[in-house]
Amino acid sequence: MIQFLLNRELRSEHALDPNLTVLQYLREHLGKPGTKEGCASGDCGACTVVVGELQTDANGHDSLRYRSLNSCLTFVSSLHGKQLISVEDLKHKGQLHSVQQAMVDCHGSQCGFCTPGFVMSLFALQKNSADADVHQAQEALAGNLCRCTGYRPILAAAEQSCCQATRAPDQFDSAQADTIAQLKAIAPSETGELNSGDKRCLVPLTIGDLADLYGSHPEARLLAGGTDLALEVTQFHRTLPVMIYVGNVAELKRIEHLDDHIEIGAATPLTDCYGALSAEYPDFGELLHRFASLQIRNQGTLGGNIGNASPIGDSPPLLIALGAQIVLRKGDSTRTLALEDYFIDYRITARQESEFIEKVIVPRASAKRAFRAYKVSKRLDDDISAVCAAFSLQVEQGLITDARAAFGGMAAIPKRAKACEAALVGKAWNNATLEAACAALADDFSPLSDFRASKEYRLLSAQNLLRKYFIELQTPHIETRVTAYV
Template identity: 85%
Template sequence: MIQFLLNQELRSEHALDPNLTVLNYLREHLGKSGTKEGCASGDCGACTVVVGELHTDDQGAEQIRYRSFNSCLTFVSSLHGKQLISVEDLKHQGQLHSVQQAMVECHGSQCGFCTPGFVMSLFALQKNSDAPDSQKAHEALAGNLCRCTGYRPILAAAEQACCNKPQDQFDSRQAETIARLKAIAPTQTGELNSGDKRCLVPLTVADLADLYDAYPQARLLAGGTDLALEVTQFHRTLPVMIYVGNIEEMKRVDDFDDRLEIGAATALSDCYTALHHEYPDFGELLHRFASLQIRNQGTLGGNIGNASPIGDSPPLLIALGAQIVLCKGETRRTLALEDYFIDYRVTARQDSEFIEKIIVPKGHTLFRAYKVSKRLDDDISAVCAAFNLKIENGVINEARVAFGGMAATPKRAKSCEAALVGATWNSATVEKACAALAEDFTPLSDFRASKEYRLLSAQNLLRKYFIELQTPHIETRVTAYV
């Protein structure tokens, strides 16, 4: 059984199909049709809902953390112990919520199909920000697409709704909601079971290890932003899933003197503060990682585990010399991340073995990262590059250069590195290293970029890195060519 709050209504579900998304649960099982399906792939934001979870702030006070999610990519099992809020829940005692009223008064709606998703993203923004600046508003709305109009009226609605925001029914019932969430907090492994399909929801790493050993064919479900596409886009059935999002041990970010240890089930939005503080370029790239809804759901471990050649985080982590801790039963092994990727979607992971955490070394001051994509926001990389050099007295002592989108796996550019190490850091050395990139990679052509464009972009990003280190005042951080 799983339990969650549907706004303030307690829902206990036993026999739902674990492949059921929150979008279809709302529309088909509850008749709540305000949440729309636009793409079923997490790209348009029309299906945005808000999920509330218990959270302890820096002062030790218990709060409810509200986050926008794409309901088309969220399986119902991931709601266990949480609160689900859809657009129908905002109107109260016959009055529109302040974010809805702002959309009306600022003329932010055209055909109206995308409007519920915008409203829910604005609601989450209002809950998480006092007087947000335009950058926060753009970030909150970047995952919501409108096909009818421009975004100026919607941004005006964000300003009106979030500045001098009035108290709403969620604020007045916060203490009650916290108490109700505490009352349904999971205390043992939950399960959805429809007979031929099941999803298990463990609470500890040890329980996960036992379950994965018992069901080695199970698919691990974290954020689901990739796995759910198998159901929504490819119409496959997932007979057994194990949801890891309720394992607190795997959602921690521990900051040590020489390293960060990030649990594999940590949402990308929860990784931001620590990674941005240590490596500003990593933080900037996370801002470009899909949309806020995806970053609220997708996890760092999932972005590694799916072994996509165009995942944004692996090239950066490889350039930093990151390691992963793999767990199987009571056995753990630590592996350099670059050794995890073997071939296209093939990894060194053994049966019943899972990524428990990622170890990111500190102290690499010349680390830079760049992303090339067709759009600035909410787009997949054509090329993702990360450079990490150690230079003393003008000589390159160490070089780690990694790329995504250039091969079947995220990969180091070993020939390029060999051309750099031991050489003087100057334009001539950079040109030799650029030429060596042609030995490291023979990229493919696809709808994102041709092979020629990819190789030239990779070379130009190395040149850009050189120019930025020589003249830091023109540094532009993460880059997009549009």
């Protein structure tokens, strides 16, 4: 059984199909059609809902955190112990919520199909920021598409409803204490399960339980954010007979700052990784702002982005350039592996049966090293990389003593450019060395041509990004990092 709040209504579900998405659950099981299906792939934001989670700070103070999510990519099992809010829940006692009223006042709705998704993204922004600025509003709405090209009035609605600290409290504010009490009352205390007979999803609470369950069910698919896994159901119409949802395992969501490194639990959402990574590496933070949409970053996890072994995942090239490691667990045993050694071939990794990523170990920044990251894509926001590059060099007395260069989109796996690195180490950091390293990239990679970029474009872009890195280190006042090329 799983339990969650539908706004303030307690829902207990036993036999739902674990492959059921929150979008389908709202529309087909509850008769709530306000949440729309636009793409079923997490690209358009029409299906945006908000999930509230109980969080307790270091002083023991309880509060609610609201996250906007794409309901088309969210399986119902991930709601266990949380609160689900859809657009139908915002109107209260016959009065529109302030974000809905702002959309009316500013003429932010045209055909209206995308409007519920925009409203829910605005609602989450309002809840999480008492006085948002225009940049926060744009980021919150970057994952919502309006095909009627109505962005100007929608941004005006964001300014009216979210960028003014004088907004009045709403019904969610007044009910917050009761909602916290309800969530504490249904806080999971043992492994939950959805079982429809031929399909099941298990929801463990501890890393030990997860290891035991995975050992007993090696055929299971691990579900974290589900932003990639859910596509197998929504786009490819496959059935997932057994899943294990890891999002309720507290050990997998911890971030620990140690003297020489940061440990990030594999199930930590990318949104939560931002603070730790951007503080050490500003370029990593900038790239995370361009990692899909806010809805995806609220769901997608760092471990998931590594685990699916996509050659165009945005975080692996950066982590490889930083010399990151991962801790893999199987049963009670763990092993630590350099991230670059995890990827073997296209979608093939060093992970063994019933083994899962427990944490990611990221070295802390050093004043001796210069790290930069770049993403080349057709759009600035919410787009997949054609080429992703990351460089980390150590230069002492004019000589390069160590070099790490990693790329995504250039091979079947995220990969270091070993020939390029060899052309750099031991050499003076000058134009001649730079051009030799750029030429060496042709020995490292033979990229493919696809609809995102040709092989010639990819290789030239990779070389030009290395040149860009050189220019930035020579003239650090130039702010041109993490740039999109159209």
